[in-house]
Amino acid sequence: xxxxxxxxxxxxxxxxxxxxxxxxxxxLVDTATMQASTQEDGQLSQQQxxxxxxxxxxxxxxxxxxxxxxxNNVVHEAQGKLTMTRPDKLRWETTFPDETLLVADGExxxxxxxxxxxxxxxxxxxxxxxNPIMLLTANDAATWDKFTIEQVRNPDEPSRRGFQVTPKExxxxxxxxxxxxxxxxxxxxxxMLDAQQQTSTLVFNNIETRFPLAAxxxxxxxxxxxxxxxxx
Numbered sequence: 001x002x003x004x005x006x007x008x009x010x011x012x013x014x015x016x017x018x019x020x021x022x023x024x025x026x027x028l029v030d031t032a033t034m035q036a037s038t039q040e041d042g043q044l045s046q047q048q049x050x051x052x053x054x055x056x057x058x059x060x061x062x063x064x065x066x067x068x069x070x071x072n073n074v075v076h077e078a079q080g081k082l083t084m085t086r087p088d089k090l091r092w093e094t095t096f097p098d099e100t101l102l103v104a105d106g107e108x109x110x111x112x113x114x115x116x117x118x119x120x121x122x123x124x125x126x127x128x129x130x131n132p133i134m135l136l137t138a139n140d141a142a143t144w145d146k147f148t149i150e151q152v153r154n155p156d157e158p159s160r161r162g163f164q165v166t167p168k169e170x171x172x173x174x175x176x177x178x179x180x181x182x183x184x185x186x187x188x189x190x191x192m193l194d195a196q197q198q199t200s201t202l203v204f205n206n207i208e209t210r211f212p213l214a215a216x217x218x219x220x221x222x223x224x225x226x227x228x229x230x231x232x
Contacts, residue, residue, distance in 0.1 A: 045149045049163045052185055059084045059187060060211055061204035070197035088137045089218045103220050108232060110220040119222050121230045132165040132177035152178060159183050
């Protein structure tokens with residue numbers, strides 16, 4: 001889903017000992033202690049992020065999106081509305097520069113392109129496989145175990161809490177996802193770095209976490225004139 005979000009992951013440097021002769025016993029102890037500490041920090045970060053997201057059973061907000069290439073040139077801007085419910089449902093609508101609709105209903109992803117009058121349907125499990133954005137709506141431990149989570153700070157917004165999510169399995173479309181929460185523990189910014197080194201940032205406003213949900217929120221009404229490309 002390129003219509004998601006992220007920022008560049010600064011990185012984690014791992015030191016691997018290839019043999020018992022490569023370090024003294026004290027160095028081995030220090031390395032084991034460092035690895036255990038890193039693991040504990042990661043578990044704590046995961047627990048804190050889960051605690052924030054588990055209360056976000058619903059989320060609806062207007063967004064402004066900007067996409068920048070590897071040279072920090074703006075290549076795309078958009079505005080629209082994002083609606084999510086846990087588990088596994090999402091509705092993405094853009095109103096500028098053109099109207100688009102993407103709906104994930106828990107089983108399939110429906111991408112409605114009004115310009116070419118076509119709907120592409122994908123298996124949701126395949127469409128978001130190893131994509132960190134799935135954590136926004138996923139509750140199961142197996143999904144969370146696919147990612148490494150680290151707390152980050154934004155010096156420009158010290159009041160925000162940030163978490164950087166990185167897939168453990170490399171080679172996916174999304175390299176890192178960063179989530180920032182405001183003082184009210186609401187998701188305020190999502191930033192995503194993709195495999196093409198493009199950075200997509202979503203800034204949310206008019207945030208709602210409790211609202212009546214229309215029955216057809218996560219369904220797609222397909223006009224008769226549209227071509228349906230079902231790739232499930």
